[in-house]
Amino acid sequence: MEYVANKDNIARRIARIFKPGNVVNLGIGLPTLVGNYVPEDVTLILQSENGMLGLGPAPAKGEENRDLTNAGGAPVTIAPGGCYFDSAMSFGIIRGGHVDYTVLGVLEVDQEGNLANYKIPGKMVPGMGGAMDLTTGSRVVIAATLHFEPSGASRLKRRCTLPLTAVREVNLVVTDLGLFEVMGNRFFLREYFEPYTPEWIKARTDAEIIIPNDCRPVVF
Amino acid sequence: MLQKPVISASEAAAKVREGDALMVGGFMACGSPHTIIQALTEKGTRNLTLICNDTGVHDLKSGRVTGVGHLVQKRQFRKIIASHIGLNQETQRQINAGETDVTLVPQGTLAERVRAGGVGLGGILTPTGLGTEVEEGKQVITVGDRLFLLELPLKADVALIKAKKADRAGNLVYADTARNFNPLMAMAASLVVAEAEEIVEVGEIDPNAIHTPGIFIDALVQAERLEG
Numbered sequence A: 001m002e003y004v005a006n007k008d009n010i011a012r013r014i015a016r017i018f019k020p021g022n023v024v025n026l027g028i029g030l031p032t033l034v035g036n037y038v039p040e041d042v043t044l045i046l047q048s049e050n051g052m053l054g055l056g057p058a059p060a061k062g063e064e065n066r067d068l069t070n071a072g073g074a075p076v077t078i079a080p081g082g083c084y085f086d087s088a089m090s091f092g093i094i095r096g097g098h099v100d101y102t103v104l105g106v107l108e109v110d111q112e113g114n115l116a117n118y119k120i121p122g123k124m125v126p127g128m129g130g131a132m133d134l135t136t137g138s139r140v141v142i143a144a145t146l147h148f149e150p151s152g153a154s155r156l157k158r159r160c161t162l163p164l165t166a167v168r169e170v171n172l173v174v175t176d177l178g179l180f181e182v183m184g185n186r187f188f189l190r191e192y193f194e195p196y197t198p199e200w201i202k203a204r205t206d207a208e209i210i211i212p213n214d215c216r217p218v219v220f
Numbered sequence B: 001m002l003q004k005p006v007i008s009a010s011e012a013a014a015k016v017r018e019g020d021a022l023m024v025g026g027f028m029a030c031g032s033p034h035t036i037i038q039a040l041t042e043k044g045t046r047n048l049t050l051i052c053n054d055t056g057v058h059d060l061k062s063g064r065v066t067g068v069g070h071l072v073q074k075r076q077f078r079k080i081i082a083s084h085i086g087l088n089q090e091t092q093r094q095i096n097a098g099e100t101d102v103t104l105v106p107q108g109t110l111a112e113r114v115r116a117g118g119v120g121l122g123g124i125l126t127p128t129g130l131g132t133e134v135e136e137g138k139q140v141i142t143v144g145d146r147l148f149l150l151e152l153p154l155k156a157d158v159a160l161i162k163a164k165k166a167d168r169a170g171n172l173v174y175a176d177t178a179r180n181f182n183p184l185m186a187m188a189a190s191l192v193v194a195e196a197e198e199i200v201e202v203g204e205i206d207p208n209a210i211h212t213p214g215i216f217i218d219a220l221v222q223a224e225r226l227e228g
Helices: A007-015 A030-037 A087-095 A131-137 A198-203 B009-014 B034-043 B069-073 B089-096 B107-119
Strands: A023-026 A045-048 A052-056 A077-084 A101-104 A108-110 A140-144 A172-174 A178-183 A186-192 B021-024 B048-051 B077-082 B101-104 B124-126 B140-143 B146-151 B156-167 B189-200 B219-222
Touching: A007 A030, A007 A140, A007 A172, A023 A030, A030 A101, A030 A140, A045 A087, A087 A131, A087 B107, A101 A131, A131 B107, A186 A198, B009 B034, B009 B189, B009 B219, B034 B069, B034 B156, B034 B189, B034 B219, B048 B069, B069 B077, B069 B089, B089 B101, B107 B124, B107 B146
Parallel strands: A023 A045, A023 A101, A101 A140, A140 A172, B021 B048, B021 B156, B048 B077, B077 B101, B156 B189, B189 B219
Antiparallel strands: A045 A052, A052 A077, A172 A178, A178 A186, B124 B146, B140 B146
16 A cells, blocks of 8 residues: 555544634644634634634735734634734633644654654754643644655654653644544554555554554544 | 824834844734834844744745844844744754854743733743753742743843834734734833834824833834835
């Protein structure tokens, strides 16, 4: 079986985790794609750490407002009922436990729930931005990532080697191979994307993976 | 009500002295005082310490530079305290070359440290960063059965901030997500200059709508450059 990277499957699966009214923060990059797949009958309140609840879609060309961006600095809109606030309030919302789900990108994630995504010493130091507060404060932390690095190594590890963004905070990891729950220092493969099989996934991931009896294929 | 002086951007830039700690409002250049930044870039004051959410954009390939990235490009900072520098390749280069000392602070901690500096707190206790490199060299304090990091206040010699609207008393209104760190920095520096897109007479802004009270503001600058 050949592995074909598929970011959309990751975003589609994550988008179905939420319930109407959940307060959700989507990170920049792959996590932002999740917004494209939220079912129509599920209205979320998207939090953007630069100071907004009710993050809306990108504006039409020519309608951009230079005062209204997402955390990546890209123009966005605000949904009806949304509001703005300063950075202290924004992180009060985040750190204070008022965000239900945060979805973040990954350099490495391990079976203890540790996440590394802000620094490759000596090479690339983008900084943690709001990620450390988001992982500390959000009720559920979802790590979203392609399963493999370009080198072919799995991003799911026994132990992260890069500087950590979050210590034992990750609850779910969704890759283009499956959905993993972090529990008791192990990954539980709850769902997998066909045509891959649980055994195929387990054999190619350098981490302890449990395949429970009710492990099932993802159905959209 | 005492009126605050409306000064030029170059007069504002001249208030920043060699070696100062400088706070600059804005988030990825949204809500940054672009007019004053341009004047300070032209003046070229050096050895500054920057306290800002990020260092804007600097794309070495396209040459696109935004926000405080212009000051980074002219190497006006000796030290940078920020939460994110990922979109500024020049900052990245200066770190790797050992030219600039960059301290990364989690964004929520940065906001609270600036707030603490402005509101007279001796520090804040936060769980953010426990068990990571952020913890190194910091005091861990137990409250009940939970651990927290003691994070110390941040203050600056000068804060340069940006508002949508100001009245002559210095009362400020921000727009949309351009608010971000501006109201926090307005309270945390010895000298605060606010650049505003519109400067109106005292009484023209509904007191209910004011985000930052004018007492924090020392001078106003009419914004001319709204992006950059």
